[in-house]
Amino acid sequence: MAGIEHLILIVPIGPVDIEILTALGSALSAVFRLPAGKGEMLPIPPEAYNYRRRQYHSSRILDLLKPLRSPGVYRVLAVIDEDLYVPSLNFVFGEADIESGVTIISLARLRNEIYGYPPDNKLLLERTVKEAVHELGHTFGIGHCPDSQCIMYFSNSLEGTDRKGPSFCHNCRSKLTHRSIG
Numbered sequence: 236m237a238g239i240e241h242l243i244l245i246v247p248i249g250p251v252d253i254e255i256l257t258a259l260g261s262a263l264s265a266v267f268r269l270p271a272g273k274g275e276m277l278p279i280p281p282e283a284y285n286y287r288r289r290q291y292h293s294s295r296i297l298d299l300l301k302p303l304r305s306p307g308v309y310r311v312l313a314v315i316d317e318d319l320y321v322p323s324l325n326f327v328f329g330e331a332d333i334e335s336g337v338t339i340i341s342l343a344r345l346r347n348e349i350y351g352y353p354p355d356n357k358l359l360l361e362r363t364v365k366e367a368v369h370e371l372g373h374t375f376g377i378g379h380c381p382d383s384q385c386i387m388y389f390s391n392s393l394e395g396t397d398r399k400g401p402s403f404c405h406n407c408r409s410k411l412t413h414r415s416i417g
Contacts, residue, residue: 243271243371244308248296248315249279251342254356255363256314262364266402267371269309279317293319293330293339300337310374312367313339328366328396331373338370344393362396372403377410 243263245256260271283295296313303311319327319341329340345362347355368386380387383395385404390396403411 242308243267243269243310243312244274244303245271246274246300246303246311246313247276248313248339249276249317251276251314251316255342255360258360259312259314259363259367263312263367263371266368274303274311277313279315285320288320290318290320290326291315293321293327293341294332296339297330297332297335297337300339301332301335304336309336310371311337312371313337314342314363314367315339316342318343324391328390329370331370333373333376336374338367338374340366340370345396350393358397361401362393365396365399365401368401372407372411375411377403377407380404380407382406 245260247256256273260273263271280296280299283291285292300311300313319330319339321327321330326344328344329338331338340363342359342363343349345359345366347353347358365386372387377387379389382388382404383398384400385407386399386402387407388399390399
């Protein structure tokens, strides 16, 4: 089956709200014109936890996800509801392993509650989709964009994520369409 050969597999790492995963699948299918399906929940890997930082090292989790890529799985997007980091930054919303086509995003810092505001599920979903599209965009060879409205704009704060638009600018969309998706 041709569609199955190009699946975006969405994998929850630990418990993740099914509504978020379902909405994310629909959004990613629309953006990338590829089917997206939910994989089985994987346990949160304790070896990725840094006790000093009280965060999970995203690159270590990505390494554990690489075996999920197979002939039927074109890209992997892991979703975790824990705080992530890479050594050179205080935190990350997500990370992509460009070579392997495996990505991860964290919901933790996309939630209003961490900043002392009331929960807003609609805004959480918008932020989640932006971060997922951004990280998957990297796996298609698209780097960070200087256009602050483009989904590929680098945001290191929630305000930056909220300011950027939900889609690719013309230049980045052109790069995406010139990559082999199908």
